[in-house]
Amino acid sequence: MNRIKVTVALTGLNNTDNPGPGVPVIRGIRDSALFDPRIVGLAYESMEPAIYMHDIVDHTYRIPYPSEGAEILIRKVLEINETEMIDVLIPNFDAELLAFMKAEQQLREAGIKTFLPRIEQFEERQKSNLPSFGKKYGINVPFSKEVVSQSDLDSLRDDFEYPLVVKGRYYDAYIAYNREQTGIYFSRVAAKWGLPVIIQEFVRGTEVNVVALGDGEGNTIGAVPMRKQYITDKGKAWSGVTLDDKRMLDLTHDLINATKWKGGMELELIRSEENKFFLIEINPRIPAWVYLAVGAGQNLPEALVKLALGMEVKPFKTYQTGKVFIRYSYDLITDIKEFEKLSMEGEL
Template sequence: MTANNYSGLCIGVTGLNANDNPGPGVAVIRALKEGLGAGLRIIGLSYESLEPGIYMHDMVDKTYSIPYPTEGTAALFERLTYINDKEQLNFIIPNFDAELHNFIKLAPQLQQIGIRTFLPSIEQLMLRDKVNLYDFGQKNGFHVPTDHKLYAADDVQKATEELGFPVVVKGKFYEAYIAHNKEAVIKAFNQLAATWGYPVIAQQYIKGTEINIAALGDGDGNNNSIVPMRKLYITDKGKAWAGVTIEDAALIALADKFAKATNWRGGYELEIMRDADDKLFILEINPRFPAWIYLTAAAGQNQPLALVKMALGEKLNRFEEYQAGKLFIRHSWDQVVDIADFQRISALGEL
């Protein structure tokens, strides 16, 4: 397939969940369909039988279950080889933090069977890990809140003495809670440790305006696309349920500084807090597209489409403009399906 011929592409996409902590998969697919047209074939890759994207047949042509990340690379490669034999995948876009390590490790093997990816290296992935984020900020001149790694409930006392209240308590991969007393910290610690493992991160609370930046690094220290968004409505898990694109040179410069410091390859999201002194604190760096990624396409910079084109070897000029004032509002929708479909994906792993 040539770099400029995208007809008949078959792309696998993970992250088809759409609960109160939605995955990016459906938004990625929406952007790809808008950019690549009717000839595109989308293969859903799911972990759970109740991921709504499985049943969105206007978005996903066929879905296959894949093993949980904890089952390792061998099990994942075996399953992807089976899927590829049936579907002839050209490309896979993983959209969960926890699965990226396996996909990155498998990238050379996937390339050998004709499946391309466009992902950061393991080293890049670890640089921005929550456990390493503060040290990364200190080394590269970014403002990052002070944090403590919690491995046991006994660590809470020292962390709260230094960080004070309120304090943000974060899971290793997902979820964050603002705790206003020690008991709330311990409760969040126990819940997050049970769900995501250790360490749990206690992070200094920064008061200010929450901003997210979706960007696409080319792997050579540059960004192909940068779109900042200010959160307008936030869930109790800290997720944006509504947001608006904004124009701000300081935010663009911050994303460019990150790309230069890491040579990031692929999509990523910077979660920012702007305090009363206009200082930009990096709260998290997510190593994949955010759930609101369709907003980049709506604003004029279709990042999932650009990712696919870059992976296929096309040299793209950097997007220089996007529409500020584009607003997204997430909403709930009851996806009504036949129980036979649920039973089929649960029993056979295919739908």
């Protein structure tokens, strides 16, 4: 069978100790028996490793940060499109999603298909909106509050007991055991991710996650639960194992059905000591550990590309339990000329 040629552009090429999902998403697409992909990397930084992994990414372009202005970012993508004729665009960072969601129509007119959550879906699951989200959909959610200044931290004792969790708008979470630590983490998170900072009740238990894909009509195309087995000092999974937990799957299916979620998502849950699940975060994109789902039998990146292209996608029914992923670091040797080309010409 002739495979379908498709050009897929992606961000998240930072396969570092705080990895973006780009490389595992690409690996899933490259594993596809259906597609013959050309992978166009979109990089914010010159040292994102996948730029130099030529068996993973065919060609990479530097793009401006969304903070420089969504219009500038979209204009650059459209400029790249004139050369690359992008079929599908998969943004992999939370902080850029809104810009691409807002430009969906503009991108489509240029022939670039996306399969992203709708803006209202994206907004209502924001960390700061999580308590009302939990209430609306009947899900246990830890109590949380937004803070915008150091002085707000003094009033936290009315609502919280220590330890508590200090979270950035998009990334980062720290457990603070007293007022002093809360202040330090507030400053650190605010400096990196801006305001507001979210203070969340600490729920004692085991962190478990689900990667899932919704078709936007309420159907779950695929879902694989995982428990982190080794966690880095940045809180990232360095290894994990697929689980067989019906309650986690039911929760995911119910949530996707109720929200009519469109696109990839990651549910971050805590299984409490009383064996209850608390939703601590919904990431509105495919997570960096998605290749575990591919290895367990659900090629969600391939399914995402099919959905974006408007192809029929049948929901996955099964996956293998007890599949393990282990990350590793690897020294890629390249030449300064490659770095020079990307830096000076903006592409490689």
